[in-house]
């Protein structure tokens with residue numbers, strides 16, 4: 001599945017002169033392997049500086065797109081440590097001389113450990129880290145130019161499992177219903193797997209139609225998610 005969108009235009013800075021700098025983030029989505037994983041290439045089209053989110057089993061598809069469009073990959077962004085998301089990360093990092101980014105608590109090799117609120121420069125833009133534990137303790141979402149890469153925290157129409165060894169349903173309540181639910185409705189959601197009726201969505205659409213994102217108290221959510 002390939003989805004290449006027109007850029008979202010984000011006005012990031014106003015100089016003292018009042019002149020606005022317009023920054024555009026482009027995204028390519030590719031499906032990889034036999035577990036319906038998605039991998040992504042995102043880049044600032046004003047500088048062609050890019051990043052790959054979750055190389056999964058094979059980054060070749062996004063790497064060839066980057067080479068074709070002369071995009072320099074600066075970061076390999078890992079949403080969490082599960083093998084189906086990270087397997088090709090070190091090879092990609094080596095080929096592109098890019099740095100592997102993961103939460104500080106993650107057991108994976110990380111060249112740039114990040115925390116909630118960390119910001120990574122990408123050309124004239126930024127990638128913001130939102131720590132979203134729940135599926136795993138090291139789960140992070142990455143937000144750039146109104147585009148949110150959610151890994152296994154949020155899928156289209158579903159959320160990630162919270163019955164694994166380092167899952168925490170209570171943390172998932174905060175991640176899903178407090179942190180992600182408070183993002184602007186127009187934020188585009190790019191999930192870690194192709195599990196939904198569409199390959200990507202928006203926060204607004206997920207608030208309307210995803211039964212796991214329905215507004216609930218913490219007690220209601222814990223009862224629902226663990227039943």
Ligand SMILES: [Fe+2]
Nearest residue numbers: 080082135152
């Ligand atoms: Fe996972």
